[in-house]
Amino acid sequence: MKPQNNLIKVLLLGLLIIISSCSKDEVPTVISANDLNKTMDENPETGASIGTISTNISGTFSIISQNPNGAFAINPQTGEVTVADASLFDFEINTTLQAVVVASEAGAESIALVNVTLNNIDDIYFLLSDSKPAYETASNGDWIAITETEYNILADNLNEVHKVGTTDAEYNSSPGLFSGSSGWIRANTTQPSMPSNSLLFAFKFKPNSGTGTGAKVKVSTTSATKGYMDFGSNLPTNNQESGGSLHYLFKGNNTPTEAPGFICFYTAPGGINGANSVSSTSAVDKVTANIQGDHSDLSSAVFRDNWVFFYQGLSTTQKQWD
Template sequence: MINSCSSDDNDNQNLSNNVNTSIDENPRSGDLVATITTNLVGNITYSLISESVTGAFTIGNDSGELRVADWQAFDFETNSSITAIVTATDGINISTYNINVNLNDMDDIWSFLNTSRTDYENAANGDWVIITESEYNDLANYLNETTKSGASDTDMFSSASIAPAGSPFTVANNNGENLPEGSYFIAFKYYSWDNNVVSNRVKLSTSSITGPYENIGGALPEHDSEYNHFVYKGSNNAISSTGYLAFYESVSMGYKNIQGNTNFWYATGDSNMLDSEDNTNAVFLYQGLSTTQKQWD
């Protein structure tokens, strides 16, 4: 709680106060930042006069509670601190508060996990963690500078029916949906046709669509049919050139036939080189999520 000074004079006063506080980045809209109190008496009105990021704060006119308005403004990588000016008046005297809110740098991936947060905390670097669809979408929508690779959302959500692909194969969509240079790979989703899957692997090449590929972490955790979503813990090395994403399906995964798709490359089994090309309209339903800005420790 922050208290201002006041005067016993009845003349107009402008009492300047510096208020410094800190909160974790990525709060929720409505979270309390600080409560401004004053020694002024009577009916006090609080007003938000200015803010360094428009729409960041809201102030309770009669409570002095400074709260988060636009939570997305509270991103450490964009704004490590946010300032504002608040006034309190009893109709005669005015107290002015210069607010400085420092943001604590957090693991942004952790911030956007709710259901899966404990599993993520307990995972070691290099582990895959199963997450929910909404958590995957939050990472895609709210982390900075993200890119989707493998299959586009347009293909993922097209009206074409899903069919089972043959297995075991390593496949790579050759559709230009690649990782930009400087990317950190952070999450993955795909459509499984089978249950109790334990051996599937995500692969990345920085050479070409045909490889050579390296595994990203180990095998994905056991999962069942339909869309599955995963996050990769401890992605600490940015790729030095364009990245190509491939997937080893130990059992059948889903694909769609979509007119206009160019081709895909594949190899039998768990392979780090793809030696065969198919020019049908098949799009394999796997997608990677990456960012060119490291937002975690």
């Protein structure tokens, strides 16, 4: 009987294999991976979660293409999509971002799309720290006092920033012996200028003393010595920080220059004692103009060769605020 039992077992095993094989052929593995659509604010942190690819499997996940390249990362086990390069989630650069994800298990695959739409936010407000409340309450056209750290963060993190008035090297030169009185217009007539279609949004200078009360920023699109007009409100009171600089932010500039622009500044009587300058080899080929009173034309000013007044503005050709 034993040989007969063995034969039956062999036949039953063969039948199970056939049934199992037919069953797999009739009901193949089907993967369902759903698209991930997300609307979010620009400027997220690197590593921030965007969402998870929803599927009916516990397989693996990978990104096979993305636009822009390097924007997204994915957890290969869970399918969670995260921010890989936060700098690409910038509304002024990319209003939308996409990726193609493949979910796979046991040789079967399914494709899911990741679609991210960015909300435009005020990048200046986002980058501020100590001065957020003052910026919130200010009206368009107002200057507010900010810190040196905030000024530098704005210069380094906003797009298409240009420095006008002086270069960093000129501004950071050691001050000379100049000590002018208040109530004067001062301009570097050979200065880095704003390109056409620029928006001025920040300013700094080194006073000899005082808090800057009543000082004005003036802008010209005519030349470095003519056509100057007041730009916004007077500069507010601001306490000097280490290094002696005063830093300011302009709110709501919505009118770009139609031509290359130049800046100068006026120090009001009683609010400030002059403005630092340098007269040295670092100022070779530089020319300054200064004239008493609040003027738009500096062509009759006193001109000094190889001098630099310490002031600088920040402008951009790309509006990044409300």
